[in-house]
Amino acid sequence: MCAVISLQWVTQDRGSVEVIVENVSPLKGTLRAALYDSKEKFMKKHVQVSEVKVTSLNMRLTFNDLPSGEYAFSIFHDINDNGELDTNLLGIPKEPWGFSNNARGTFGPPDFEAASFRVSEKVVLQVKLNR
Numbered sequence: 001m002c003a004v005i006s007l008q009w010v011t012q013d014r015g016s017v018e019v020i021v022e023n024v025s026p027l028k029g030t031l032r033a034a035l036y037d038s039k040e041k042f043m044k045k046h047v048q049v050s051e052v053k054v055t056s057l058n059m060r061l062t063f064n065d066l067p068s069g070e071y072a073f074s075i076f077h078d079i080n081d082n083g084e085l086d087t088n089l090l091g092i093p094k095e096p097w098g099f100s101n102n103a104r105g106t107f108g109p110p111d112f113e114a115a116s117f118r119v120s121e122k123v124v125l126q127v128k129l130n131r
Contacts, residue, residue, distance in 0.1 A: 015119040017063040017071065019050070020126045021098075024059050024077060032083075033075040035063045039112040042072060072115035073100045077129055096129035104130070 021031060030053050034046035041047075050061040054077065063073070076085045077096040086094045091108075100117055103110035117123060 015066045015068060016122050017066065017073070017119060018122065018124045019061045019063075019073065019075065019100075020124065021059045021061070021075070021129060022057065022126065024054055024057055024096075024129070026079060027054055027056065029054050029077055029079040029081050031059055031061060031075060032078050033061050033063075033073050035066075035071055035073045036112070037069060037071055042112040042115075043074065043109050047071075066119050068120040069118070070116045071100075071119055072103075072112050072117070074109065074115075075099070075127060075129070093130075096131050098127045098129045100125060100127065102128050 017035070019033060024031065030051055033050045035048040035050070036042045037047045048063045050063055052059055052061050075098050076093070078085070079095050080086070085097060088094055099110055099115040101115050103114035105111070117125065
């Protein structure tokens with residue numbers, strides 16, 4: 001008696017996100033973005049980070065090799081390159097910041113749903129940094 005085992009490779013659709021940031025100013029520091037894949041992890045545990053040194057008014061960041069699904073990102077311009085979003089005593093950001101879909105929260109970050117978008121292939125999004 002002979003047994004035959006068949007193995008099939010299951011391929012999962014992979015996508016990418018390109019984030020376009022325009023009118024970046026001042027021309028120093030680093031743009032830092034974090035990508036989240038669920039409401040529960042939003043602003044707590046990212047799935048990917050993208051960073052790029054600011055060299056021009058128009059910048060691009062990318063997130064690659066993403067399984068199909070819902071995502072949201074946060075971004076800030078780390079002008080002084082200290083690795084964190086500087087805030088005042090009330091917790092209000094002192095450096096430019098933004099979210100996917102240009103979503104804004106009332107007192108704090110927006111909900112995941114407001115910032116979320118679907119990835120199945122390449123997605124190109126523009127974001128405006130709030131000052």
